[in-house]
Amino acid sequence: MLQHKSAVVTGSTSGIGLGIARALARSGADIMLNGFGNPAEIEFTRGEMQRQFGTRVRYSTADVSRPEEVRAMIAAAETAFGKVDIVVNNAGIQHVAPIEEFADERWDAVMAINLSSAFHVIKAAAPGMKARRFGRIINVASAHGLTASPFKSAYVAAKHGLVGLSKTVAVELAEFGITSNTICPGYVKTPLVEQQIADQARAHNIPPEQVVREVMLSHQARKSFVEVEELAALAVFLASDAAASMTGTALAMDGGWTLH
Ligand code: NAD
Numbered sequence: 001m002l003q004h005k006s007a008v009v010t011g012s013t014s015g016i017g018l019g020i021a022r023a024l025a026r027s028g029a030d031i032m033l034n035g036f037g038n039p040a041e042i043e044f045t046r047g048e049m050q051r052q053f054g055t056r057v058r059y060s061t062a063d064v065s066r067p068e069e070v071r072a073m074i075a076a077a078e079t080a081f082g083k084v085d086i087v088v089n090n091a092g093i094q095h096v097a098p099i100e101e102f103a104d105e106r107w108d109a110v111m112a113i114n115l116s117s118a119f120h121v122i123k124a125a126a127p128g129m130k131a132r133r134f135g136r137i138i139n140v141a142s143a144h145g146l147t148a149s150p151f152k153s154a155y156v157a158a159k160h161g162l163v164g165l166s167k168t169v170a171v172e173l174a175e176f177g178i179t180s181n182t183i184c185p186g187y188v189k190t191p192l193v194e195q196q197i198a199d200q201a202r203a204h205n206i207p208p209e210q211v212v213r214e215v216m217l218s219h220q221a222r223k224s225f226v227e228v229e230e231l232a233a234l235a236v237f238l239a240s241d242a243a244a245s246m247t248g249t250a251l252a253m254d255g256g257w258t259l260h
Pocket of ligand 1: 010011012013014015016017034035036037062063064065090091092093113114140141142143184185186187188189190191192193
């Protein structure tokens with residue numbers, strides 16, 4: 001379905017990003033992986049994906065909070081694959097603290113990684129997409145792009161901002177065959193959430209199972225985690241020709257959380 005397409009997926013050494021990268025590669029796309037982690041493990045994943053899916057898979061060490069590194073990553077993908085058709089703005093971090101105790105540098109880091117990085121990725125990739133009159137911008141926000149929870153001021157602000165950025169570029173780039181959409185997942189059991197379960201269990205002095213049931217999934221009507229593979233399938237659809245008229249949307253895949 002995505003043969004002869006190429007994609008850059010930020011934050012794809014782990015969790016949702018890696019799941020999306022794998023699904024895009026399975027559909028035939030060349031992939032630029034990105035993110036932090038153990039170099040040997042990343043190289044193993046890269047080689048394994050290339051062998052398994054028969055597409056070209058490269059890796060960029062770019063820290064997406066640094067605009068010049070983002071620009072270099074997009075340029076490297078354009079050199080490796082001849083073009084960038086799909087960008088997935090997925091890299092993200094969380095920080096949980098009451099507003100009056102929220103460290104300035106944590107606010108800045110969440111904004112830089114969860115929001116500004118998407119601006120720099122889109123800005124760098126748009127000229128090539130416009131020239132070829134095809135592009136797919138897929139932003140991974142969160143249910144927290146649509147609703148709020150306490151103690152997550154930076155994350156909620158950044159994810160709402162990402163939805164706004166996505167809508168703006170959707171309008172701006174629509175006539176060039178470029179779409180921009182945002183996926184808003186509920187809780188997915190990835191390393192990011194495993195960490196939150198552990199932190200909250202410690203903070204509230206309750207067992208991890210209770211954190212999952214009473215804190216994490218309290219609003220998620222389906223009472224189960226969203227699976228990475230479900231999100232990846234949605235990303236593949238958004239990247240496909242079948243989604244050409246779908247742009248500017250914020251698609252909740254959250255087990256019914258934001259219905260309330
Ligand atoms: P994760 O921690 O498993 O993966 C995050 C990825 O981002 C990793 O590859 C990491 O190396 C990378 N990353 C972090 N900082 C980076 C930086 N400065 N530059 C480049 N890469 C960087 O997290 P995840 O749960 O897979 O989350 C992926 C995205 O999905 C995030 O934007 C997150 O906010 C969002 N999300 C997650 C959930 C969930 O429940 N897990 C729910 C809604 C939204």
